[in-house]
Amino acid sequence: MIKPNVNPLVEKANDMVHKANVLIYESWLKTILFTWRWWILILLAIGSWTVWFIWRDKNLTHRLLYAGLVVTVATFYMDTIGIALGLWSYPIKDIPLIPSYVTWDFCIIPVASMITLQYKPNANPFIKAMTLAIIGGFIVQPVATRFGYYQIKHWHHAYSFLLIIIIYLLGYYFYNGRTWKTSLSVRGK
Amino acid sequence: MLATSFLDSIGVALGLWSYTVKSAPLIPPFVTFDLCQIPIANMFWIQLLPRLNPVIKSLILATGASFISQPMAVILGIYNPKVWHHYYSFPIVVLLYLIADYLYKQFQAEEVQND
Numbered sequence: 281m282i283k284p285n286v287n288p289l290v291e292k293a294n295d296m297v298h299k300a301n302v303l304i305y306e307s308w309l310k311t312i313l314f315t316w317r318w319w320i321l322i323l324l325a326i327g328s329w330t331v332w333f334i335w336r337d338k339n340l341t342h343r344l345l346y347a348g349l350v351v352t353v354a355t356f357y358m359d360t361i362g363i364a365l366g367l368w369s370y371p372i373k374d375i376p377l378i379p380s381y382v383t384w385d386f387c388i389i390p391v392a393s394m395i396t397l398q399y400k401p402n403a404n405p406f407i408k409a410m411t412l413a414i415i416g417g418f419i420v421q422p423v424a425t426r427f428g429y430y431q432i433k434h435w436h437h438a439y440s441f442l443l444i445i446i447i448y449l450l451g452y453y454f455y456n457g458r459t460w461k462t463s464l465s466v467r468g469k
Numbered sequence: 470m471l472a473t474s475f476l477d478s479i480g481v482a483l484g485l486w487s488y489t490v491k492s493a494p495l496i497p498p499f500v501t502f503d504l505c506q507i508p509i510a511n512m513f514w515i516q517l518l519p520r521l522n523p524v525i526k527s528l529i530l531a532t533g534a535s536f537i538s539q540p541m542a543v544i545l546g547i548y549n550p551k552v553w554h555h556y557y558s559f560p561i562v563v564l565l566y567l568i569a570d571y572l573y574k575q576f577q578a579e580e581v582q583n584d
Binding site: 282286291339341342343345346353360364465 | 545547
């Protein structure tokens, strides 16, 4: 048996994370699970993928998924960093773990990005990115805050607006085979 | 890549294993492993030996990852398995590789079709 390297300070921090997760689990059982806010979160998660599954361009399924995955990784890491630095938080959790933003980062945001990529393929991508960012940053986020799904600590909706533009354009870049030109197959020839 | 990162978060959250040396001072970024080594190993393995059966490839990758790389990381003091066993990682690596391989092939088929 190999004796693992133990860094006492890192281990102490990891133990605190573990204790925080136990606390999240207990409060999730008592105050979140099966409440109407939790059900809406689950419905949004299933609903967003259902919409995509029905409406997606069948010939571009895997290209869209690829862009969606890029968006997911970017948002997932941004959310993880944001939570770790205490910039914002999600008071309602679909699963009782830190970090868990399943409904947002794995469902709503990638699906919204994929739908935006597919819709009007000849439109200027910057205008599409701006539109998505206005809806995401100045409509969805304030509404989510109002209904208790999102809590801003040291953050502004305007910062999210910029991040959405950057992440959407990153998705767009990969969607087109790592170029800034919309490829012919995406345009539908 | 995403799936491994997510599994790592869950694993650390459950207190099953931990990374003792961190590339970025945040919990939980496992940047070097989840965003670099694991996706790159998977990408190379998909690209290399394209005629070899993907199931065999996934088993070889999982053997290398769980029984060579992970114990090596423990010896080097980067990874602490706590109440985890290396062979628990084995089926996860197999599954993730097969998902990646499937998506890659579907993507390629779609590109050929659209050309």
